[in-house]
Amino acid sequence: MTGTDERMATEDSGPGGYAAARLRLLTEGARSGPPRRAALAELTDDWLRGLFGVATAGLTGVSLVAVGGYGRGELSPRSDLDLLLLHDGGDTKEVAALADRLWYPVWDLGLALDHSVRTPAEARRTAGDDLKVHLGLLDARHLAGDAGLTAALRTAVLTDWRNQAPKRLPELQELCAARAERQGELQYLLEPDLKEAHGGLRDATALRAVAASWLADAPREGLADARRRLLDVRDALHLATGRATDRLSLQEQDQVAAELDLLDADTLLRQVYEAARVIAYASDVTWREVGRVLRSRAVRPRLRAMLGGNKPVTERSPLAEGVVEQDGEVVLARAARPERDPVLPLRAAAAAAQAGLPLSLHAVRRMAATTRPLPTPWPAEAREQLVTLLGSGRPTVEVWEALEAEGLISRLLPDWERVRCRPQRNAVHLWTVDRHLIETAVRASELTRRVSRPDLLLVAALLHDIGKGWPGDHSVAGEIIAKDVAVRIGFDRADVTVLSSLVRHHLLLIETATRRDLDDPATVRSVAEAVGTQSTLELLHALTEADALATGPAAWSSWRGSLVADLVRRVSAVLAGDAPDEPEPTAAPTAEQERLAIEAFRTGGPVLALRAQTEPVTGAESAQEPLGVELLIAVPDQPAVLPAVAGVLAVHRLTVRTAELRALSLPDDVEDSSVLLLNWRVAAEYGSLPQAARLRADLVRALDGSLDIAGRLAERDAAYPRRRGWIAPPPRVTVAPAASHHATVIEVRAQDAPGLLHRIGMALEKAGVRVRSMHVSTLGSNAVDAFYVTTGTGAQLPAQDAASLARVLEETLRA
Known part of the structure; x- marks a missing residue:
């Protein structure tokens, strides 16, 4: 370099020229967002290359590398400059002097600088010891000097990252979780940290690192836009405050909104929350996939050895009609047809929440893309599945967020769009409006035993x-x-x-x-x-x-x-x-009910009748789909009818949605006797309904004691244990005072489960009381049952006996 060239380079690369150009760039109103960040990075690159060219003075075997956020070209107005001076291990004194000639001009300009001086071997060792250093080097970008030196380091760092991914990714996940615990969830905070909070820029960077490992990848749809939005807000925050801050304080939100040409601070926060929600959801899905892959890698060699080298078959456990569990997620069954089953999204969501499992991203996207809208009004199953989802406790939140991420909630409940991501400027409120509504449902699920509906x-x-x-x-x-x-x-x-x-x-x-x-x-x-x-x-x-x-x-x-x-x-x-008025059934039996009762008395055994219930399906006025089955059973009055019928239905995997039992007096022309009439609505958990003949045969065996119902249910539970991802509130059994002049009313509120009605019936039978009538309803995942019981002579139970019966029944259900 000649003396003239060196002088010109020094003038162009001087702090004053760079500072003036930087100021012009940041104050240009027409330039913002990604174009301004790219221009600022390019301007800084050129300045640092000029400094490097003058400072090296013929020194070889060195390169200047941008790492971290600067390496990605994401320079906000007050961002740090993350720089690495890489050298081949030559004259260390010369390298140290070069570093001084590079760093001091940056400091003189008042820019924050994160710097290091290392050989490639030292950089790799440091990265191996410090996860944050390794993450920064993943975004290494060559600025000046020996390009081969930089390229070799990039290749080595990426190779190390991929080779060490089974160890490094769990460390990164723990780092992200600890940060989220400290900083909270960006999508709900009134004064969020755009970088550190869960769903912020650090999480977006972590997703890039996971993708670089080749082990798993994040859902990409909307992710780039969400990252861009948060960077835009951070740029405006830096310009509004004149400080290098990532915290969007309340007093600065109006100014930041104005900087971004937004209507008001609420509009700003809503955009921030929407971006954070996309990143947070992508993070959750990605870390779940990382865990699945790592578990699969750990288990597969052992399984292959056990199976003689054959590829293991992934187990799929049924959860509901069209819904199965696979690899710790809820996925659609192979036979599921979302385009023909508008209730499937709610059914899958309810099953996932009840099992405490996440909904598969693929399943949610498939349902969002192919499921038809529900008719108006919804069929009863859809309403019941919504109630089950809402009543599932804490797991409801994650499942709801999965549906919302793909737009399914707004399709089910169009009014939801107005409250989605809506901030609440009240220090008392922890959540946005939409999350508060879901949180209220979670809290309400703990109080369901206190209410009759x-x-x-x-x-x-x-x-x-x-x-x-x-x-x-x-x-x-x-x-x-x-x-x-x-x-x-x-x-x-x-x-x-x-x-x-x-x-x-x-x-x-x-x-x-x-x-x-x-x-x-x-x-x-x-x-x-x-x-x-x-x-x-x-x-x-x-x-x-x-x-x-x-x-x-x-x-x-x-x-x-x-x-x-x-x-x-x-x-x-x-x-x-x-x-x-007293809530006792007074309606006269129908002709069919009376016919069944007479036949049951004459044959001396149970008589069944099944009648399917249907509702219209949207888009096809004449089409009908089964809603459930009305099951009428007439049985000669005898002990243990209730637990026998309930047990047989549970063995056949039939869910009882509503049930009534009452004693029916026969007409005068029939011998003086009575028949128990059961009018129930049932539905199959999954699969088709059993034939009436099979139900009757098993009911006959249950009544004569030859069918071991408890044993059959225990065997099934052992073979297919039910997943429960939340702790349901304990059952509650009370005596309803003055609810009837003729019987004692026992109210049972409990979590619905296979065999629940059978257990209640057995407990009442052991207590020696007679069930005069009962009214059972399943509301979502909650069973709300009322049993009108009397003594053997038909009288009300004494108050003390009634209270004792309630305690015994509650203890039985808690066991």
């Missing part, structure tokens, strides 16, 4: 804040939306009224209890008039607690709970004066 409680929990996507009072707007949604879902008119009332008044109890004088009779009367019935009050009480618990720790306390309970007690006393 857990399905209404869970759906009200899902919808109670749905009006926050509309202007005005969200409770008023929500009442209208909830009514429309409830009709679409398929609830009847009475249930629609209750649901819309719960949404309208979901703040009534907490606001009244904490803001009004409960000793003022007018206060209690006003609440009673708004609520209307004891059953609605019961639901509203549980919804109030679930809503508060889902809001955050500041929203609920023992003091608030006691105030609400006191108010509920006072309102209940007012409503007690308008108690409903």
Whole structure:
């Protein structure tokens, strides 16, 4: 280099020229986003190449390498410069002097610098000891000097990363999990850290590292756009604050929104949350795939050795119709046809949540791409599967997020789009509106034993804040939306009224209890008039607690709970004066029921009749699909009928959705005797329904004691253990006071499971009581049963005996 060339290079590469060009670039209003970041990286590259050219002064065997974020070309206005001075181990003094000549101009300009000086061997050793260093080197990009030296290091680092992936990726996953624990979830934070929080830029970088390992890859759809959005917001944050910060503080959000030409800070946060949700979901799916691959690699050699070298067959366990478990995920069965089964997404989601398993990404995408819309109103199975999903506790969150990531939630519930990713600018709230609604359902699932209609409680929990996507009072707007949604879902008119009332008044109890004088009779009367019935009050009480618990720790306390309970007690006393009529069946038997009863008495054995129930399917007005089967059974009055029938149905994998049992007096022209009539609606867990002849044959054996129902159920459970990913609330058995003048009413609320009704029937039989009638309903995953029992002489149980029976039955179900 001549003296003139050296002087020109020095002028072009001087701090003043670079600083002026950098300032012009950052203040150009027409340039932002990826073009500005690329231009800033290119400008910085040119400046550093100029510095390097002057500083090396003929020194060979060295190169300047950009690593980390700078290596990726992601320079925000206040980003650090991550640089590595790579050398071949020659004159170390010369290399140290070169480093000084490079680093000091950067420092003089006030730029943050993360630097190191290493040989390729030292860089590899350091990367082996420090995961963060290894991650930075994965994005190494040559700037100046010996390109061969840089290329050799890149090749070696990538080779090391791929060879060490089984060890390094679990370390990286632990690092990501620990960071998420410290920083929280970006998609819900009011003042998020765009880089460190879960779903932020660090997670996006981790996904690149996983892809570089060739072991697994992230779902790519939308990922690049999400990363770009977060980088754009960070750029605007740096320009708005003039600081190198990644935390989007409340006081800076309006300015950042203006910098990005957004309507307001809420629009900004919603875009941030949407981007974070994409990255977080991709991270969850990717780490799950990494775990699956690593487990497969560990297990496959042993299996091959055991099987003589044959390829092992992946086990698939059935969970529901069209849904199986495979490799720790819920996938579609080979015979599943989403295009013909509009309920499949809800059925698969409910099965996944109940089993505590994630939904396969492939399964969700296939259903999103091919499943037809549900008819309006929904078929009963769809409604029940939604309730089951909502009542599955904590696993509901992950499954719901999987459906939402592929747009299935907005297709099922169009009004959801208005609350999706909607921020809540209230320090009391931990979550966005949509996540708060799901969190409320999770909390409500723990309270389902307190209410007679857990399905209404869970759906009200899902919808109670749905009006926050509309202007005005969200409770008023929500009442209208909830009514429309409830009709679409398929609830009847009475249930629609209750649901819309719960949404309208979901703040009534907490606001009244904490803001009004409960000793003022007018206060209690006003609440009673708004609520209307004891059953609605019961639901509203549980919804109030679930809503508060889902809001955050500041929203609920023992003091608030006691105030609400006191108010509920006072309102209940007012409503007690308008108690409903005794809920005993009074309808006369139909001609078919009477015919079956007479035949059962004359033959001395059970008589069955099966009648399929159907509902229309959207898109084909004349098409009908089976909803379930009405099962009518008439049996001569004898002991142990209830556990026998329930046990036989459980053995045949039939789910009992509703059930009634009552004693039916025969007509006068028949001998004086009675027949038990069972009117049940059942459905197959999966597969086809058994033939009526098989059911009758097994029922005959169950009644005469030759069929070991308990043994058959135990064998099946041992062969196919049911996966349960959450801890269901314990069963609750109570005596309903004054519910009947003729019998003692025992109420059972428990988690639905195969053989549950059989166990209840056996317990009642052992207690020596007679079941006069029963009313069983399965609401989602919850069984809500009422048994009208008497003594052997037909009298009500003494209060002490009734309480004892309830305790024994509850202990039996807990065992």
